[in-house]
Amino acid sequence: MGSLRDALLTLGWPGLVAIAVLDSSGVPLPGGVDLVVILLSAQQPALFPLAALLAAGGSTIGCWVLYRIGRKGGGAVLARVSARTRDRVRRTVRRNDVLAVSTAMLGPPPFPTKVFVLMAGVVGMDARRFLAAVFGGRLVRFGAEGWLAARFGERAGALLEEHYGTIGAVLVASLLLVLLARRLAARRAAAGPTPS
Secondary structure, X not given: OHHHHHHHHXXXXXXXXXXHHHHHOOOOOOOHHHHHHHHHHHHOHHHHHHHXXXXXXXXXXXXXXXXXXXXXXXXXXXXXXXXXXXXXXXXXXXXXXXXXXXXXXXXXXXXXXXXXXXXXXXXXOOHHHHHHHHHHHHHHHHHHHHHXXXXXXXXXXXXXXXXXXXXXXXXXXXXXXXXXXXXXXXXXXXXXXXXX
């Protein structure tokens, strides 16, 4: 599969989209999208936002394929996952679907991202919410990787590998803070103006 990724990588920007679609739809590619975003952003630092957008868009398309599989009968696919993991992911997605899927998009391998995507389909998560959560989460992830590559060059890959846990925790915490702020703002708006 590494040779497939390398062949697609020779296509440049369109290859990035193809790699992102394949990787997110269940075709494992060594190094995956992250490596390609880092390589392209290191080669053309000013274009790292484009790399992040294309990778996030391609990944969203690939995740949409898995989501649709989940809607059509993903329970059979998920039967290969342990019952404990399935139940935990199901509860998490039902409790706060956008937060669960967005956070899953930030998780490094071997985080069970595809299990969250399939489960979103199985439990019938609203398609628009699903697409927004996937695109937003992936854009944050690939944007951060692209920025690091633009700033530190190809050393960004080693930096990410060394500090991925910390970087992932910061990204997840940032996402949680944004969602919390939005929820608080929505509650305030629903409560109406405070008496003076």
